Amino acid sequence: MNQEVPNWKGQIINGSVTKLPYEGSFFDAVIDNECVSCLDFKNAKKAYFESNRVLKQNGKLFIRTFASGSHGDETGEKISKDTWLTKEGRTSGNGPIRFTKYKDLEILLPSQIYELELIEMIKESNNGRNNWTSEWIIEARKTAPPKPFWTE
Numbered sequence: 001m002n003q004e005v006p007n008w009k010g011q012i013i014n015g016s017v018t019k020l021p022y023e024g025s026f027f028d029a030v031i032d033n034e035c036v037s038c039l040d041f042k043n044a045k046k047a048y049f050e051s052n053r054v055l056k057q058n059g060k061l062f063i064r065t066f067a068s069g070s071h072g073d074e075t076g077e078k079i080s081k082d083t084w085l086t087k088e089g090r091t092s093g094n095g096p097i098r099f100t101k102y103k104d105l106e107i108l109l110p111s112q113i114y115e116l117e118l119i120e121m122i123k124e125s126n127n128g129r130n131n132w133t134s135e136w137i138i139e140a141r142k143t144a145p146p147k148p149f150w151t152e
Contacts, residue, residue, distance in 0.1 A: 018043055022054045032062065038095060066136075071089035
């Protein structure tokens with residue numbers, strides 16, 4: 001780490017985004033920069049509930065995740081709901097990728113525990129503007145803790 005950031009001081013902790021190694025109400029903010037897009041839908045839901053658990057009240061969740069319709073979506077081998085081992089686009093060969101539909105944001109980030117303060121989309125062209133990758137940019141605020149027990 002010192003080669004990339006000289007004199008860096010901090011701690012690196014390995015863990016799972018579906019079971020974070022922190023106590024509840026620990027963070028002011030959680031940043032998901034396309035990490036959760038590598039999880040299937042069920043585990044993505046768990047990761048966002050877990051993010052809620054470790055956020056302080058009114059804490060922020062910042063998300064960047066692949067949007068449905070992106071180049072590579074629905075190509076290759078389907079793993080589960082909206083999750084593919086893509087064979088096209090910039091996600092090809094990078095393991096499972098989940099492409100989020102707008103209508104599924106309420107399921108992943110339920111209004112009972114999050115307020116969606118910002119939902120934007122960025123698009124990037126590839127291959128001479130013949131292929132497009134779209135990503136959701138989301139800011140959510142924790143409004144309530146998740147239910148004590150995980151429900152499917």
